[in-house]
Amino acid sequence: MKLSDVKCIGILGAGVMGGGIAQSAILAGFKVIVRDLDDKICQKARDTIVNGRFGIKGGVERGKTTQEQMDKALSLLNFTTKVEDLKDCDLVIEAIGGGDSGQLENKPLKLKIFAELDKVVKKDAVFASNTSMFTLADLAEVTTRKDKFVGMHLFSPANIMKLVEVGYTKDTSEETIKLIEDLSKAMDKTPIRVKDVPGDTGFVANRVYGAAAREAMKIVNEGIATAEDVNTAMMLGFRWPIGPLAMGMGARSGWK
Secondary structure, three states: OHHHOOOEEEEEEEOOOHHHHHHHHHHHHEEEEEEEOOOOHHHHHHHHHHHOOOOOOOOOOOOOOOOOHHHHHHHHHHOOHHHHHOOOOEEEOOOOOOOOOOOOOHHHHHHHHHHHHHHHOOOOOOOEEEEOOOHHHHOOOOOHHHHHHEEEOOOOOOOOOEEEEEEEEOOOOOHHHHHHHHHHHHHHOOEEEEEEEOOOOOHHHHHHHHHHHHHHHHHHHHHOOOHHHHHHHHHHHHHOOOOOOOOOOOOOOOOO
């Protein structure tokens, strides 16, 4: 499948990530159907896309988007509570959170969702997961489309941040990888290719950041410097925009 073949993108999850991805996609001219559990969640997502801090309306007010572009984009935005409404989508992007687990992501939930989705969505559609950490081959295993299963990890807020980690397994076709790269570029983002590995270790950015955060916390725990001074050192010494202990990612990176 080529990018020109993508007429409709389904997005599973109307949270912060799902809404941001939807906003990027409609501004790039793609019809989008966002699915979540109830109408209240969907309405909140729509309001954020339009009126949120990084919403389209604000873009119009700042002169980055025209009213015509906003109207066209919103005409492409659809919400549903029915998984069946995604059955004819050419690409489905999974962007669900941790559910009731209290975690950022829930692997058993993702596996359950992909297994169910595989039975509903047309067989030639591509599945992409926005997971930031789980091994893609494990997620693809519950589907019948391993060659059409790929990672598409965007960063939050997804409609602002430019990086997309395109994860591929040994079964992912070159055509599928290229599709996600082209889609990322169409959404004004920069894709990088990331080889999938076992162990739920995460991809490039979070692995590198996690290592830096763990070492930074070790320095603090050893009494070598305060957290504030560690942050200052990395911002002034290496021109980091923010220090390694300022992002609150202890739970994810494992350095707390």
